[in-house]
Amino acid sequence: MALAGLSVREDAVGNIFGRWEGSEPDAPAVSTGSHIDAIPYSGKYDGVVGVLGAIEAINVLKRSGFKPKRSLEVIMFTSEEPTRYGISCLGSRLLAGSVSLVTALTQTADNANISFLDAAKSAGYAENEDFSSVFLDENSYSAFVELHIEQGPILENEGISIGIVTAIAAPASIKVDFGGNGGHAGAVLMPQRNDAGLAAAELALAVEKHVLESGSIDTVGTVGILEVHPGAINSIPSKSHVEIDTRDIDEKRRNMVIEKVHESAVSISQRRGVELLEFKIVNQDPPALSDESVIKAMESATQVLGLSHKKMISRAYHDSLFMARKAPMGMIFIPCYKGYSHKPEEYASPEDIANGVKVLALTLAKLSINS
Template sequence: IHEPVLRDSSSSSLSVDTETLQRQIDELSTFSDTPAPSVTRILYSEKDVQARGFVKNLMSISGLSVREDAVGNIFGRWVGSEPGLPPVSTGSHIDAIPYSGKYDGVVGVLGAIEAINVLKRSGFKPKRSLEVVMFTSEEPTRFGISCLGSRLLAGSKELGQLLKRTVDGQNISFSDAAKFAGYTNNEDFSSVVLEKGTYSAFVELHIEQGPILEEEAISIGVVTAIAAPASIKVDFEGNGGHAGAVLMPKRNDAGLAAAELALAVEKHVLESGSIDTVGTVGILELHPGAINSIPSKAHLEIDARDIDERRRNLVIDKIHQSALSISKARNVELSEFKIVNQDPPALSEESITKATESACQELNMPYKKMISRAYHDSLFMARICPMGMIFIPCYKGYSHKPEEFAAPQDIANGVRVLALTFSKLSVS
């Protein structure tokens, strides 16, 4: 028997305005640099700035008091009856990699604001304040740094220093880009950092980005751990030259070195023997990029993940060994092999998974415990407070492409579970 936490109403009164929420998701998707159904929303771009305005407006309409920090993390707070207690927080991101979809991250931002609306409509009064966070740049698209906002919040001092000399692919500095978006300050971003204990709990709602919930017809995934991501940048350099005139024995083709390394990444990942190890070469660029010119430079960006950090690091070591031996065999210079980040996995806090499980039970919602293979801002929030995540099914597990889809009813289910979890954490 579970004690009801909604004093003034039963959990069945948690009704989501599914239609309005869907309209908001659709409207937010129009702030994009590529045509529908694809979405492309890059950090600090014009569309990103417009989308941020859209989110802040929704927060205000829901009666939240809004603040932004120096990198554009946005916070909307519903002040509780005991404002001195650390608040409970939730949130996700709204940036979208090139040609992706409209649900990744967005469900956890717009859905969180709707969860606040749900609780308000139900008559619930929070004890701890409730806070919705929209994190800046969960995706690494523009500056190569994933979870930029939550990394900084969680106290990454090195990152604050790094940002001072970080530029994007067009050589625009982080500072100039932030300035364009209205975040004008020349500090080391130490003001962004949140102390441990700032929040009593953090819980994120997100689409699964995998096929399990849909295949098993389960409404809710209760995340117990987030896989450990790493990313690597590699540059090869050779002599290039004319594609007709330089004979094969005289070549040191940087593009072929890159091709070999891409295949080596796949090989080393498969050698791990575990289904949980994944590795991807999502970026491979050749210079000068002309049909009649031998590539003199090749740039790769590699993503490697595992729920087992040691096993993932072994794969990274092997990739490095391959890069070195390819460089030697092809007489191509390995001018960069940089591990940009190599994060540990994160475990959910039992108190939060228990609260979510209770919420599911009270709402008669089938759920299952599962691992998150994608990383999320939760990975970093776990460094400063107890963390949990709520997954909902998505079509065929598709994500990071235009076909990404979550059904309105599945989103509504997630919002109800988030609202109830939130209310439980608020009074605990």
């Protein structure tokens, strides 16, 4: 990987920073970047385009003879996907200075009961166990820009090259556990059952119902994880585990969905005589708005390049959601095949990626010389 002659450093949680020193090295830098981790059976573009694209944007600027005023930094964020420890955007969340997350990380374990600290240590991180060293200073960055595939079908459908993100929808995630008596699938008659698997099935359908009831196309909710225990065909499930993701560009409306899902979990457990062992809101983040100054820089870049663009909302969340807490933020979207993401069919064409990199390069250049 060409690191474009950047000076590289890594923080205690594995975020990697590559810096191109500007002529005003003490001024807050302009930063860009994304992540390269992925969910299982995922695609190859989500995140990766924003890391390799950022490095290439720096290369483009270097080749063009550009000299930055503010320094430019490329960030590769740790663990954007909530795959192993159920915490999304781990790297950027910590950079944004979450004290509660630092506490939570000392108590977090994966499904094999390996603690986060042990896993981080065995990967060569977390030497002093104090993740607050990761927190960004208030004036680290004058702006943050992320290049990313849209992960939705709008740009492709409308034949538009560049999406300029004005807001990122507010995500929340919930873990639910039900417990029942289980037993033998032949011997326990139906009236004696309290089937934890059926409680999970009902809750999954309740999530869909409450989301549809919101009345807004912007409300979404998903049960991406549904597990039953012990998981044998002739055994009534004695435990079930459900993980729910719900998002909206309207925080209040999304929180209403969470409340209704909670009510459903309670009433399902009561009606079925199943225990509601846990209903845990893992995170419930507020939405983020892009900054007008960054939006203007991105728009002007598309105009210089003669590329069509539209302003749009990001329904997926990104490291930008958290970087917005520390710096004026903006995001550049490029089209992707059929809007597919989080599956192997995910694809963005070389032309669209090149357009995105050019827009990013010009935006960085513009923000670098802004006073």
